[in-house]
Amino acid sequence: MxxxxxxxxxxxxxxxxxxxxxxxxxxxxxxxELFPDGKFTENGAWTISGAYGYGSDPLRHSNAWIENDSLRIEHDRSVNSRTVTVWSGVNTTSGHESATGEPDGAYSTSNGPEIVLTDFDTVSFEGKPVLEARVFLSMQVPVRLSDDEVRLLMDNGTGGAALLHTWFHTETPINALDNPYWSMQIDVTGLTSFDVGSLAFTVDYASKGGQDDSELRLDALGLQITYQQIANGVEFVRTSTTHELPMLPxxxxxxxxxxxxxxxxxxxxxxxxxxxxxxxxxxxxxxxxxxxxxxxxxxxxxxxxxxxxxxxxxxxxxxxxxxxxxxxxxxxxxxxxxxxxxxxxxxxxxxNEPKVVVRGQMSGDITGIDTSLSSLAIVIGGETVVHTMFTAGAFEVQGPAGGTLSDEEMVIEIVTRFQWADDGSPNSFSVLVEAVEITGGFEYDIDEDPVCDEIPDFTLLEDGAAKEFDMALRCSDDRDTILSYNVLNSHPSVVSATISGTEIVIEPVPEASGSAVITIIATDESGNTDVLDVEVVISEVADPPIVGRSGLPSTVYVEVGVLKQAQLTISDIDTALADLTWMSTSQWVSVSETGLVSILAGAPFDGNVFLNVTDGTHQSNISFRLNATLRPDLTISELITTPSTAQEGDLISIRATITNLGEADARQFWLSCTVNDQPLDRATMFGLLGAGNSTTHTLEWEATGSNEMVTISCVIDERDHIRESDDQNNQAQISLNVQSSMPENTPMNVSSEADSEAPTYGLVVTGFLVLLGICYLILGPDRIRKVR
Structure with a gap:
């Protein structure tokens, strides 16, 4: 075995x-071989991570990967640089002081005299190597240049001013007073930080005679300096894997x-x-x-x-x-x-004194590495087993591991620490780990029967979790590396015992309690066996009620004083529904024994309601948000016309009285009216109508038609923008009889006999008015009707 x-x-x-x-x-x-993954033949066995510094910042300069059956850990730093912008502090020409300092909107103007700027503050990079520089000009030439030109010159103190740039024949004005400023790269090869601070720049508006094309406006001139900065830091590269030993030495x-x-x-x-x-x-x-x-x-x-x-x-x-x-x-x-x-x-x-042995090579520019702090370590279960400082060349180090090895899955880490502190020059250094080995493992063959560790009797809870046993960890055999397993069950109605490979799962049968004896038989290829008897007790446990949301939404909207109901699902395998007790955190919410939720709010409310059901031992909960509100109720309480009868061409005044019968204010609603289903003017919006209040609105209509009955209809909140107690009382209409207009009388000459006919004329007028009154009673508008 x-x-x-x-x-x-x-x-x-x-x-x-x-x-x-x-x-x-x-x-x-x-x-x-206790640690085959230490040969790096399986890339997926290892996980690579790391951090810059002592926190969780990601790596900046280091990386690791597995290739050619080796672990390569590279540390590669480019030059460490910083960038700073400095502005000219001195103007050597009179009258152009506004061109110094940072851009501030105040500029110097020139259409002839030179502007010479120098004295740059180099304190931030004093003594540091200057890598590159750009010159910035906050400038403006408001009119395009046709003949004149603007020149930029630089004097580095080694042989006069050198022309950097010339603006001429510009197609458009130059406007760079605000960021982004005009800029260009300048050559600072061989210049020190002191030299940069002494650079002098001349900005010259050169006129070609006659009238100037434009003028130069200069706010500031600056230098963007990139310089080499000292570098220091530390990075940790961790290459880790989990491993369980094949045997325990x-x-x-x-x-x-x-x-x-x-x-x-x-x-x-x-x-x-x-x-x-x-x-x-x-x-x-x-x-x-x-x-x-x-x-x-x-x-x-x-x-x-x-x-x-x-x-x-x-x-x-x-x-x-x-x-x-x-x-x-x-x-x-x-x-x-x-x-x-x-x-x-x-x-x-x-x-055999198990050891961790690590072999590999270190190469590269070790001058950029702090060898007193940079190291390679092998860590098992959080304890360092091997630790060696960086040194160029091949290496092989080892350390005793017997005290750190575990009989469970272990985390094995290769931790590489790169520490540096230098002038910021680029650096490249690599560590190649060729193998990590754990020695001391052994095995031998003997001839004997299977042997299994005893499994103590145990207790499980009804409907509780199962218990699993990996018999491969409990049983051993002599010549057979693989054993077969079988289980016998004295009471399968109480306990379920199943086996898959070497895993035996013992679990309660749903809704059952009692005890059973589970017999586990381990058999080798020769038929030799080892038998284990385990008594399993299933303790009875009462089940809690099971409640489901069913028809109860997570948010319930109701009107105060209006009953609303929703159905929950409720079941309890151990308790009758009539014996369950419901409790509610709201006095307006009750639950029947069948789970019917009744909601009758007595006042506005917006909050969570918790429902609790208990069988006396266990309880279950469900909650919902209750939103109970008061609502307005808009209606047209009166709709009249003036006059109440009309002839074609008359101007009719239509007055609608709107009343809020509800318990809440109505906000931003519309009133629209029609005559024979044709819109009458545009809809009118009302901002606020308090509960119990009324308001009126008047429209005018020129009567049309001849001897016909017209229907005037008005409706509030036609598109149901407002949630009301009653949306069916928002419309009212009346009818109006429009008569044809009377023909005009033919003009007559008035003679002296007219005076004698005056009484007769008065009687005619009086009779006409009486006739109109009778017509109004017969043909006048109907009483106001609400349309439902």
Missing amino acids: RTSLALVAMLMASACIVIPTQGETVLDIRQV WIDIEPEHGLWSGFVAEPCGLSVDVNATSSVWNSPLIELPPGQSVGRIWIDEEGNSSLWWRVAESEEAWQLVPRDASLGADQSIELQIEMLDGCFDGLRVDF
Whole structure:
């Protein structure tokens, strides 16, 4: 069988470590590669990350990748530069002082005299190498240049002013008073920061005679300087992977596995008894796996102790165990610990002294690296195992790892630290990690039956989580690397036991409680078995009510005083619905036993309402937002015309009275009217009509038609912009009889006999008025009607 130290099990009765017995034969012993990912053959096994500085800022100059079965970590810094803008501080020509300093809108004007500017503040980059520079001009030439020209010259103090640029024959005016300013690159090769500060620039408006084309307006002249800055910093590149060892080249011994005196049991382990004359602990016999040797011994302690060893079952004197080296014994041993003070919680004996070995090469410009702080480290589970400082050339370093290795999945990291502090020059340095190896692994073959660790009896909750067991971690066999597993169940109606590969899942059957015995059988290819019996108890648990939203929205809009209902879904497998108790945080909301929610708000409200249902033991909750509001109710309470009868061509006044019958103000609503369904003027908007108030609006209409009945209709809030208590009372209409106009009388000459006919004429007029009154009663407009 290929086995790890899982074969080395504790026998508490004899207090010894079990290795192959006399009746078992070791067939083969082999070394085991504990960390194959350290060969970098699988790119996906590694994760690369890093940070600039000691926080979480991303890497700026370093990177890492896997290629050609190696890990390459590159650190590449370009020149460290900074850019600053400085403005001329001195004008050497009279009358042009406004051209100095930063752009401020005040400029100097010239159409002939030169403007000479110098004295740039170089304090920010004094003594630093100047890499490049640009000159900026905040300037304006308001009229295009036809014959005249503007010239820019620079004097670096080495041989007179040199022409940098000339503006002439411009197609348009030059307007660069505001940012972006006019700029150009200038040559500063060989100039120091002091030289830059002394540069002198001449801006000259050169007239060609006659009338000037324009003028020069100069606000400021500046230099944008890029200079080399000193550089310092640190970057950490982390290349990490997770790994579980294929075997464990060590054995852990708990304090209770040995014999002791002068100790007391504490949460920390065995603590020195201050009343004892001495505190001594003796280990059980520690037998070696075949063909292996004792490596280092690691004590989990807090305090001071002495560790001794000797060949097992011998009368030899105890020898002091080196704490920083391998013991190297090739026989079974026993250990003794003498504690002076403190507490210890066990020890680990590793075999073959497992080590982490890392090999690779470092190359590049190491002068730009702080070698006193830059390093390469291998970290396992947060503990540094290997650490080496940067040095050019090939390297191979190693460190003991037995105390940091784990029987669980471990995080293994390759941490590279690049530290630098220089003048900002470019730098390139690389670390090539060719392999990371963990030594000490082994395996051997013997002939024996399967052996499985016992599974203690346990209890699960009804409808609770399952429990899983990976039998591959609990069982081992001799010649068969793969075992088959089977399960038997005494009460499948209570407990479900299933197996998939090596995973056994034991879980409660829904809504069942009780107990069952689960029998697990491990079988090798020869038919040898190991049988485990596990009693599983399922504890009964009452289920809570289950409530669902169903027809209840997350926000419910209601009008105060108006009942609204919505249905919830409610179920409880253990309790009748009639025995459930509902509670509401709102006095206006109630719930029936079937989950019908009734809402009748007594006042405006906007907030969350919580509904709680309980069976007396468990409870469930649901909530919704209740928005209860008062609403307006607009109606046309009166619609009349003046006059009440009309002839064709008469100007009719139509007056509508609008009343708010509701409990809330109405805001921004429209009134529109029609005559025989034809719009009458444009709709009118009203800003505010308070609750219980009325307002009137008058329109005019020139009567048309001949001996016909017309219908005048007015409607409020035709498009339902306002949420009202009643939207069906917003329209009113009346009818009006329009008669044809009377023919005009033929003009007559008035004679003296007219006076004698005056009484007769008065009677005629009176009769005509009486006739009109009778017509109004018969043919006049109907009483106001509300259209629903």
